[in-house]
Amino acid sequence: MNAWLISTLLLFPAALVYPKQSPVLPALLKKAPSDNPLKNPVDAVVEQAAQQFMSTPQAVGLSIGIFKDGQTYVYNYGTVEKGIQQLPTDQTIYPIASITKTITGTLLAQAVVEKKVGLGDDIRKYLTGSYPNLDYQGQPIRLFHLINHRSGLPFLLPNRPDAFADTSVPSSAIASELLQNYSRNDFFTDLHKVRLFSTPGSTFNYSNSGAQLLGYILESVYNMSFEELVRLKITQPLAMNDTKITLTPADQTRFIKGYNCTGVQMPNSPDQLQGAGALKSTVADMLNYIQWNVAEQDEAAKLTHRPTWGDEKRYSAGLNWQIRNVANYRAIWQDGNIPGFSSLCVNYPELNMGIVVLSNECDRMTASRTTTLANQIAKTLDERAVMLPN
Template sequence: MNAWLISAFLLFPYGLINPKRSIAIPTLLNKALTDNPLKTSVDTLVEQAAQQFMTAPESVGLSLGIFKNGQTYVYNYGTVEKGKEQLPTDQTQYAIASISKTFTGALLAQAVVEKRVKLGDDIRKYLTGNYPNLEHEGQPIRLFHLLNHRSGLPFLLPDVPDAFANTAIPSSAIATELLKNYTRADFYEDLHKVKLDAMPGHMFKYSNAGAQLMGYILERVYNLPFEDLIRMKLTQPLAMNDTKIELTPSDQPSFAKGYNCTGVQMPMVPDQLQGAGALKSTVADMLNYIQWNVSEATEAAKLAHRPTWGDIDRYSAGLNWQILKSSGYRAIWQDGNIPGYSSLCVNFPELNMGIVVLSNECDRKTASRITALANQIAKNLDERAVMLPN
């Protein structure tokens, strides 16, 4: 697993979606409940990979979506809540954690297309007050640094490295505790205290604080709340009506309960993370998002995928997308992991294909297992698919 994935694990109308299947099909030999009809070759290859994933005792529920050559497929396994035989559906909401950062990247790309900002702008242009600390050797943090994890900002604000010393507790759970009652004013106060130890753009340092700050900057650029921007610029145009930060009372029955490796239900991650990891979504919505990314039909989508760091012929980073290229084919992906939820979204533009995996369980092995699941399915769908590092 590469450094980005290890760090990401620590915290955090296109096409037609298959009709919701309402009948759970119990299977024998301790297989997980599923709505997979097992009628096509795609159904069969998904069944093999997904049932293998669900054999882990920690597994709870799984929703998986595939887009391939204009067709979409949705499969659900397990349950939305322990102790119940209630399958997820294409409308079940999951926390998507750090996949949220790609939405922030898409918003930044749109702001560039609209000429409201430039990717290379000094971030201090959009901050109130004096921040001489946000440069090193005369080189400032630039907007794109906030979304390729080379800003030099810490993993999280508040920056309490000692809090993560206890390796028995997942870092994401520790971060959730630190963020309780932590305000935006606290964030900016701590931002004044940041000390950069290298020039921005040169050193990888996974930073939720960077993506969170990018969300705050976009709010100032547009003079609108971040969630309103997400809705206006992305979710409404893409018919992603169930993708949001703040859940309403009517959303609660559709939201899957999230669990840790011991089966304990996890509390919700604080919404103030917003563009760094607070979005919730469904497999149906994420398939629309995948089609927007795979098609690269808009300037914003193209810009979000344009490398801002790395070797464009091998591994690089865009606006919070990781990009792996081999034999002219790209895999553009991001995973997400927070207490109770693990997810992965991967796009293969040249293959007109994409996969999304959403799970309501998270432990230190879930991210690797989800990557293996996606790799197995992608390779069986198209042998040219670039395999993600695992």
């Protein structure tokens, strides 16, 4: 849930031939446990980047999935829980935090394709009751504003900017605390109190409350719960059966433990964020999601990648996906951070490639380290890959 732009060049040809000299890790670097078989060029690339990521004292576990030219690769490092030696697997369940927003954006795109809604609809068309506060000088918040962070809605409801004054505490941890016992009725009560200070669409302001509200609106449009919508429209068609909010007792046995920078295990984050950050998933499921996004064959997928603001030739945003375009090669990505967990999903449609990174440790530098890891892998696998801002 970090701000919008949180954001070594090792040339490695797209044909994946071995480099003349294999990457050599620093001699003093203690290697993390891994299932990497080190049998092919992709293995070698991942080993170097992943061991560098795991070399920091706070690192616990790491799962990496790669889709490249029709092939998938999965690598796991570290452990699912401090104090034991158990590698994650492609079936280990991680929270994906704000990557959830891309799935909420996909649901909106599908609703548009099905002609249930229009991207530019006034959101009040789908709200019960009167909300004269949700426009500014006659300009309303529109549906797509809710998922591209230009709605003008606050970072979180309840709107407590004072709670975030202590910059030594990660914003995701503060948000989790505020959301304990915060109900849907509380959300709509607070929504009536929101004040807009600029025209919707004009100003960037990272907003979990916007994505959460979009989830509620989609529930109303389809007359079913957000989680059921995700299952019916996305996870079932894409065989992503482990991507969900509510975990069964059997799921819980595969749910990884998350830790902060001092090694303290974090409690589970509340599910109230729903469409803004409550989904959990596995590397195996996320690789299916990546392949669907990279292919861009589905109208909804294409719509989520269509810029709704920004410079289409440089940096822009779709339906929550961030997009960077360099020489007509795109990186389409989103990261996510909640207490104990950091995640990143990036698609390169023109390169037929994508990467997902899931970690069970989160501090103020984890998002940057995750981005560095993905950049190193992508750029080495294909020198045309667009670097993510770090």
